[in-house]
Amino acid sequence: MAAGVATWLPFARAAAVGWLPLAKKTMPKPPVDNTSRSDEILYVNVSGVRFQTWKNTLDRYPDTLLGSSEKEFFFNEDTQEYFFDRDPEMFRHILNFYRTGKLHYPRHECIQAFDEELAFYGIVPEIIGDCCMEEYRDRKKENQERLAEDTEANESTDAPLPPHSTPRERLWRAFENPHTSTMALVFYYVTGFFIAVSVIANVVETVPCRPPKGKVKDLPCGEKYDLAFFCMDTACVLIFTFEYLMRLFAAPSRCKFMRSVMSVIDVVAIMPYYIGLVMPENEDVSGAFVTLRVFRVFRIFKFSRHSQGLRILGYTLKSCASELGFLLFSLTMAIIIFATVMFYAEKGTASSTFTSIPASFWYTIVTMTTLGYGDMVPSTIAGKIFGSICSLSGVLVIALPVPVIVSNFSRIYHQNQRADKMRAQQRFRQAGWLRLANLTNESYFLDFTENCSVFQDRDSDSTALCVKNRSAFEHQHHHLLHCLEKTTNHEFTDEMNYSELCMTESVGFRTSRSTSLSSQQGAQNNSTGCCPRRVRRRAAMRLANSTVSVSRGSVQELDTLQFKTTTIPHQTRSSLNAQPDNLKLNCGEQDFTAAIISIPTPPANTPDESLPPSPAPIPGILRNTQATAYTHESFKISSL
Amino acid sequence: MGAVVGTLTMQTKSRRLSRDKADDDLEMTVVCHRPEGLDQMEAQTNFSKRELQVLYRGFKNECPSGVVSEETFKQIYSKFFPHGDASAYAHYLFNAFDTGHTGSIKFEDFVTALSILLRGSVTEKLQWTFNLYDINRDGYINKEEMTDIVRAIYDMMGKYTYPVLKTDAPKQHVDAFFQKMDKNRDGVVTLDEFILSCQEDENIMRSLQLFENVI
Numbered sequence: 029m030a031a032g033v034a035t036w037l038p039f040a041r042a043a044a045v046g047w048l049p050l051a052k053k054t055m056p057k058p059p060v061d062n063t064s065r066s067d068e069i070l071y072v073n074v075s076g077v078r079f080q081t082w083k084n085t086l087d088r089y090p091d092t093l094l095g096s097s098e099k100e101f102f103f104n105e106d107t108q109e110y111f112f113d114r115d116p117e118m119f120r121h122i123l124n125f126y127r128t129g130k131l132h133y134p135r136h137e138c139i140q141a142f143d144e145e146l147a148f149y150g151i152v153p154e155i156i157g158d159c160c161m162e163e164y165r166d167r168k169k170e171n172q173e174r175l176a177e178d179t180e181a182n183e184s185t186d187a188p189l190p191p192h193s194t195p196r197e198r199l200w201r202a203f204e205n206p207h208t209s210t211m212a213l214v215f216y217y218v219t220g221f222f223i224a225v226s227v228i229a230n231v232v233e234t235v236p237c238r239p240p241k242g243k244v245k246d247l248p249c250g251e252k253y254d255l256a257f258f259c260m261d262t263a264c265v266l267i268f269t270f271e272y273l274m275r276l277f278a279a280p281s282r283c284k285f286m287r288s289v290m291s292v293i294d295v296v297a298i299m300p301y302y303i304g305l306v307m308p309e310n311e312d313v314s315g316a317f318v319t320l321r322v323f324r325v326f327r328i329f330k331f332s333r334h335s336q337g338l339r340i341l342g343y344t345l346k347s348c349a350s351e352l353g354f355l356l357f358s359l360t361m362a363i364i365i366f367a368t369v370m371f372y373a374e375k376g377t378a379s380s381t382f383t384s385i386p387a388s389f390w391y392t393i394v395t396m397t398t399l400g401y402g403d404m405v406p407s408t409i410a411g412k413i414f415g416s417i418c419s420l421s422g423v424l425v426i427a428l429p430v431p432v433i434v435s436n437f438s439r440i441y442h443q444n445q446r447a448d449k450m451r452a453q454q455r456f457r458q459a460g461w462l463r464l465a466n467l468t469n470e471s472y473f474l475d476f477t478e479n480c481s482v483f484q485d486r487d488s489d490s491t492a493l494c495v496k497n498r499s500a501f502e503h504q505h506h507h508l509l510h511c512l513e514k515t516t517n518h519e520f521t522d523e524m525n526y527s528e529l530c531m532t533e534s535v536g537f538r539t540s541r542s543t544s545l546s547s548q549q550g551a552q553n554n555s556t557g558c559c560p561r562r563v564r565r566r567a568a569m570r571l572a573n574s575t576v577s578v579s580r581g582s583v584q585e586l587d588t589l590q591f592k593t594t595t596i597p598h599q600t601r602s603s604l605n606a607q608p609d610n611l612k613l614n615c616g617e618q619d620f621t622a623a624i625i626s627i628p629t630p631p632a633n634t635p636d637e638s639l640p641p642s643p644a645p646i647p648g649i650l651r652n653t654q655a656t657a658y659t660h661e662s663f664k665i666s667s668l
Numbered sequence: 669m670g671a672v673v674g675t676l677t678m679q680t681k682s683r684r685l686s687r688d689k690a691d692d693d694l695e696m697t698v699v700c701h702r703p704e705g706l707d708q709m710e711a712q713t714n715f716s717k718r719e720l721q722v723l724y725r726g727f728k729n730e731c732p733s734g735v736v737s738e739e740t741f742k743q744i745y746s747k748f749f750p751h752g753d754a755s756a757y758a759h760y761l762f763n764a765f766d767t768g769h770t771g772s773i774k775f776e777d778f779v780t781a782l783s784i785l786l787r788g789s790v791t792e793k794l795q796w797t798f799n800l801y802d803i804n805r806d807g808y809i810n811k812e813e814m815t816d817i818v819r820a821i822y823d824m825m826g827k828y829t830y831p832v833l834k835t836d837a838p839k840q841h842v843d844a845f846f847q848k849m850d851k852n853r854d855g856v857v858t859l860d861e862f863i864l865s866c867q868e869d870e871n872i873m874r875s876l877q878l879f880e881n882v883i
Contacts, residue, residue, distance in 0.1 A: 048797065
């Protein structure tokens with residue numbers, strides 16, 4: 029909307045003529061507009077495609093390359109046009125931004141190319157219109173994730189070993205990446221085999237075998253051949269222990285390794301055996317010991333080192349934690365509700381299986397997951413009605429979070445596939461094929477990745493990118509506001525100073541104030557008007573045109589000269605404009621001269637109304653401070 | 669079966685109704701106004717052809733339909749005076765621009781007013797200002813009208829001002845104004861009184877010339 033505001037500004041300024049008969053003081057002089065009045069057509073040649081536009085169109089956004097004097101660097105004297113060696117397709121969108129005020133993101137373009145063009149032309153990506161903002165953000169996030177993964181993959185241990193690596197490092201690499209050496213591969217398969225053996229042994233030892241001679245009852249194989257199973261178990265545990273200790277030794281950061289999931293699984297897998305060894309053959313304790321043997325089944329999780337799919341599944345579940353949590357929560361709620369309802373519905377019947385609400389939980393779960401075992405069945409009509417509602421809602425509740433989990437899984441799976449493809453591609457590259465290609469291409473690729481990372485840094489503080497000098501628009505707008513101040517004989521201030529003024533006024537500076545302020549105040553010393561009728565609060569202004577939005581904190585840092593006496597404080601424009609170099613204003617100096625006139629005991633300073641409005645910032649500051657030095661002694665310069 | 673068909677038809681009927689309504693809305697918003705010819709405008713106003721072209725380009729960019737409604741006007745004005753409430757003053761200004769009382773400002777109104785304000789003679793400018801103040805267009809400015817205008821102007825300042833805005837500040841301002849302008853003390857200001865008083869005031873005369881270079 030910046031264009032809109034700029035277009036209407038001359039109109040608003042012209043309408044300020046309506047304030048003139050009401051104003052007590054003279055209006056300030058308008059800022060001098062040095063730019064040429066007549067509008068002309070500019071020719072912009074982007075890689076051969078010629079664009080033409082009005083100069084005014086480009087001037088709408090003075091903080092960009094095309095709107096500022098920076099484009100003069102690209103001016104070609106021979107052809108009298110501005111030449112840019114960039115993508116003309118993208119430039120079309122950029123130019124449309126100037127024309128319509130809305131920046132659109134072309135969906136078919138690469139997000140990084142687009143970002144680069146924006147950076148080149150000095151346009152902040154935040155002003156992308158709402159219609160395209162979501163798409164832009166999604167693509168950007170996706171791209172960043174991809175880049176992060178790529179850097180991670182680059183750092184992965186697929187690259188050849190550094191020349192001077194200790195045996196420990198080599199061992200660790202062998203464990204993490206079995207493909208690197210044959211020994212590692214052998215070890216990898218051996219451990220895999222033994223995991224399988226151990227799991228199968230755990231399963232088989234519970235199968236009932238034929239009883240030995242003399243006994244009638246069926247015995248589980250584990251007890252019949254307990255020596256054989258014990259030997260197998262010992263062998264497996266020995267291998268696992270050996271592997272675990274090796275990993276622990278080779279790990280670069282032992283604490284981190286011990287905390288990782290895989291090592292926890294390893295420990296849990298081998299602990300029961302050792303505990304079993306240590307524990308005596310006591311009947312009481314053996315019950316607990318049997319429970320511990322359950323943990324041997326955790327050995328199956330060791331397979332996740334060998335299977336990528338399992339790892340992906342685990343990662344998916346981790347990343348869908350919130351959806352799973354929601355599922356669990358909603359299920360719990362529904363279970364409790366329906367169990368309660370069913371219990372009370374079936375309470376009357378004589379031989380009801382719904383003995384208590386927790387007992388009804390089982391029925392609810394079985395019904396909601398549409399299992400329907402039939403061990404608990406409602407017999408009353410009300411029970412049957414609620415039972416059917418329960419099963420219908422069960423389908424819904426379970427079906428809702430599942431697609432989210434599925435889509436997450438699919439995304440992560442594809443990412444992994446991509447990682448594999450990337451690795452394959454890198455191996456291909458390293459094989460030397462690309463070295464035959466043009467050297468410039470390769471260096472360009474390197475520069476490209478470098479630039480991308482640099483750009484990402486810049487993107488975070490892109491607001492600092494395009495701060496240029498004050499534009500004519502802002503000068504004129506401030507002149508307009510200044511005219512309003514003169515008309516009403518009040519000045520703009522911001523909230524902080526206002527509340528301070530309220531306080532100082534009520535404390536008792538009335539006398540000194542009233543005598544020297546303009547007749548508007550008169551001789552009335554009323555503090556009742558301290559906080560006037562209007563209760564509306566206005567937030568800090570953000571001009572549609574300004575690209576920098578400085579926080580409130582820095583606004584306070586802007587120099588505000590506060591006077592305990594009569595002179596009017598000069599902090600007006602600070603809250604309006606976000607730029608720190610405030611005192612370039614021509615109006616500011618006028619303000620001060622007016623202030624000097626109104627002091628009852630003017631010092632050596634002669635009231636000088638015909639000061640030329642000089643736009644120099646530093647002399648302006650100096651003049652203000654000098655002026656204050658002459659006036660009343662007790663002034664306070666806050667945070668200059 | 670019949671019930672099923674019945675419910676289905678009910679659905680389609682309501683959809684058709686809403687579609688018709690949407691079509692109507694679409695037709696309503698596509699209102700386009702084209703200004704009269706460039707030569708005519710050049711003759712009627714004090715702008716050159718080039719200036720008119722520049723003005724129209726900006727205007728058309730902002731309002732492709734060719735008219736500005738009061739709502740848009742108020743929004744634009746509030747952008748310039750974000751601290752306060754510019755809607756009241758914008759309303760009066762809108763009425764001053766909309767000389768034909770059509771409820772919307774067309775490009776001709778826009779340019780005519782600008783021509784007076786920027787390139788007109790002192791009398792014309794003062795006359796325009798008088799029209800602005802005279803809300804009911806009866807040829808007299810009375811105290812109520814003036815108070816409304818002044819209050820609207822003060823509203824634009826917002827809450828946070830220095831010195832702190834007193835509740836009777838507009839009234840005092842109006843009293844001072846009438847003191848100066850109402851020569852025969854009859855409680856209203858006529859156009860002649862207004863023009864005469866303004867011409868006597870040096871400040872006003874000087875300030876009138878400041879706004880000539882706005883475009």
